[in-house]
Amino acid sequence: xxxxxAPEPLIASGGFVLxxxxxxxxxxxxxxxxxxxxxxxxxxDYGLSMGWAMLSTALQWAGPAxxxxxxxxxxxxxxxxxxVAVSLSSVRLLPIxxxxxxxxxxxxTRLWQLLVPVHFMAVSVWIETIRAAPRIARDQRIAFxxxxxxxxxxxxxxxxxxxxxxxxxxxxxxxxxxxFMTPISFLVSTARNARxxxxxxxxxxxxxxxxxxAYSKVDFDLLWTGIIAGTVAYGAHRLQxxxxxxx
Amino acid sequence: MSFAxxxxxxxxxxxxxxxxxWRWLGMLVGRGLDExxxxxxxxxxxxxxxxAAVVARITLFPPGALAAVPVEVRLAALGLGFLxxxxxxxxxxxxxxxxxxxxxGGAAALAQ
Numbered sequence: 514x515x516x517x518x519a520p521e522p523l524i525a526s527g528g529f530v531l532x533x534x535x536x537x538x539x540x541x542x543x544x545x546x547x548x549x550x551x552x553x554x555x556x557x558d559y560g561l562s563m564g565w566a567m568l569s570t571a572l573q574w575a576g577p578a579x580x581x582x583x584x585x586x587x588x589x590x591x592x593x594x595x596x597v598a599v600s601l602s603s604v605r606l607l608p609i610x611x612x613x614x615x616x617x618x619x620x621x622t623r624l625w626q627l628l629v630p631v632h633f634m635a636v637s638v639w640i641e642t643i644r645a646a647p648r649i650a651r652d653q654r655i656a657f658x659x660x661x662x663x664x665x666x667x668x669x670x671x672x673x674x675x676x677x678x679x680x681x682x683x684x685x686x687x688x689x690x691x692x693f694m695t696p697i698s699f700l701v702s703t704a705r706n707a708r709x710x711x712x713x714x715x716x717x718x719x720x721x722x723x724x725x726x727a728y729s730k731v732d733f734d735l736l737w738t739g740i741i742a743g744t745v746a747y748g749a750h751r752l753q754x755x756x757x758x759x760x
Numbered sequence: 761m762s763f764a765x766x767x768x769x770x771x772x773x774x775x776x777x778x779x780x781x782w783r784w785l786g787m788l789v790g791r792g793l794d795e796x797x798x799x800x801x802x803x804x805x806x807x808x809x810x811x812a813a814v815v816a817r818i819t820l821f822p823p824g825a826l827a828a829v830p831v832e833v834r835l836a837a838l839g840l841g842f843l844x845x846x847x848x849x850x851x852x853x854x855x856x857x858x859x860x861x862x863x864x865g866g867a868a869a870l871a872q
Contacts, residue, residue, distance in 0.1 A: 540852040555824070565767050572776040577814065580823050582775040586767065592774055600778035605814055608807035610786025615795040627791070631783045636811055686871070688825030690864045694856070696815040697838060697863075701845040701855030703811050715805040719812025727817050738813035743806030750801065 528653030532660020535645060536668075541637035544698040545665055546672045548576050551691020552583075553676025554683055559583050563677045570673045574635055574666055576695050577602045604736050608743075609639045616646050617654040630655055633662020640702050711750040718742035833866035 524531060536542060549570060556566035561583065573579050578599045585595035610631055617630060641661050642654070649657050676683075676691075700720075707713045719742040726734035793800055818826070819834050826834070841859020848854035 540856055543853070544856060551825075561767060565771060568768070569771055569775060572771065573779050575779045577818065577823070578775070578779050582771070584824060585774075586770055592770070596774035596778050599774060600781070602814075603779040603782055605807065605810040606779065606782040607786045607789075608803050608810060610783050611790035611793070612800060612804045612807050614787060614790030615793045615797075615800055618791065624787070624791070627787050631787045632780070634783055634786075636814075639807075685825075686829075686864050686867045689829045689867055690860055692818070692823060692826040693829075693834070693837065693860060693863050696818040697841045697859035698852070698856050699811050700815045700838065700842060701852045701859075703808060704842070704845060704855075705850050705852050707808070711801060711805050712808050715808035716812045719809035720816055722809075723813035723816030724820055726813070727821055735810060735813045735817060738816075739806045739810030742809035742812070743802065746805040746809065747802040750805070 523650045524648055524653060525650045526653065528649060528656030529660040531645075531649070531653075532657040532662075533664045534660075535641055535657075536661045536664035539637075539641055539661075540698060540702060541641065541665055542668055544694045545637065545669050547691050548694045549669045549672040550676030550679070550683075551688050551694075552576065552579055553673040553678070554680040554688060554691075555580065555583055555676075556673070557677050557680040559586070561586075563674055566673050566677050567670050570669045571666065573599075574632070574669070575603045575606065580692070601733060601735065604733075605636065605739070606634060608739065609636065610634050613639055613642060613658075616643065617658055619651055622655070626655060630658040630662060633659065633666055635662075635665070636699055637665055637702075638662045640706055644706055709750070710753055711746055714746035714749050715743050718745055829863060829867040830870060833863060833870065836866065837863035 552570065553563075553566050556563075556569070569579050569582065573582070581598050581602055582595065585598065613634065614627070618627065638658065638661050642658050645657065646654055703712075703716055707716055719738055722742045723734070723738045726738045731737060790803075793803075815838070819838050820831065822829075822834065837859045840862045841855045844858035845851060845855030
């Protein structure tokens with residue numbers, strides 16, 4: 514057997530504080546501030562209270578779903594339809610949490626210890642945790658995840674209140690810019706994390722198939738895009754391994 | 761049903777629960793999986809593709825205020841943001857700032 518490569522120094526303690534620091538210096542601190550200023554202002558526009566807006570950020574913690582809920586609350590819209598739309602827009606949370614679980618849990622981890630990091634889970638927290646996890650000792654990963662999640666969620670709640678308060682001062686184009694934060698940050702941060710052919714193909718195919726699904730008005734277009742593009746990318750990854758078993 | 765529900769009840773029932781259910785389900789499904797298993801590789805690919813699908817959906821079928829910005833400006837902002845990310849040594853900050861600058865600049869220029 515050849516000697517394994519020297520392991521990088523593992524971070525063996527202080528996972529929570531490291532998570533907080535990672536969150537504060539990540540692009541998502543900036544992205545989430547602006548996203549939620551926009552969301553707070555939107556809630557003001559729709560006549561909801563500031564407390565409601567902040568609670569929505571703390572409880573839902575999924576930008577697109579929050580916008581769908583606010584714009585779907587008025588009279589004349591079906592509550593069932595709104596609930597389904599909220600749920601479908603958040604379906605990305607399922608594979609993200611599944612992929613994260615084996616990274617953060619240990620044999621001894623109890624189910625209740627996972628409830629908190631799982632609530633924090635969003636694309637931002639997933640990306641930062643997956644990126645940092647190899648450098649962090651396994652028993653510190655839940656704490657790290659909680660640090661990233663609590664910091665970003667707190668930023669979200671605070672800036673929801675800020676946006677609600679300064680709504681009248683915001684230029685008209687601000688709302689569009691705030692809503693665009695989600696796609697542009699998801700795109701570049703996912704691309705940054707994509708090191709394997711598997712990830713690059715999944716990203717590229719998702720961008721190619723997503724519009725086809727959406728334009729064809731297929732039901733569950735996000736879910737189908739994820740399954741089809743993800744499966745094709747995984748298949749290509751297996752083929753690549755067979756051809757080049759060394760890599 | 762087409763009445764305005766009490767907002768806090770609505771937040772709980774049609775805001776919190778429909779999103780949180782995915783997190784709980786993911787926790788139950790993912791708890792027993794091995795980090796180096798094949799299924800986890802597939803799940804990761806599906807997650808990445810789903811995030812890409814969200815990018816495409818919001819850019820092409822945007823909600824509210826973003827819909828007022830022409831689709832050409834939205835696509836240019838996404839493309840140039842990505843280009844900036846590549847040019848500036850895979851900096852996510854560069855990508856976000858250039859993308860936003862193109863979107864806001866383009867929208868403001870067209871509104872003149």
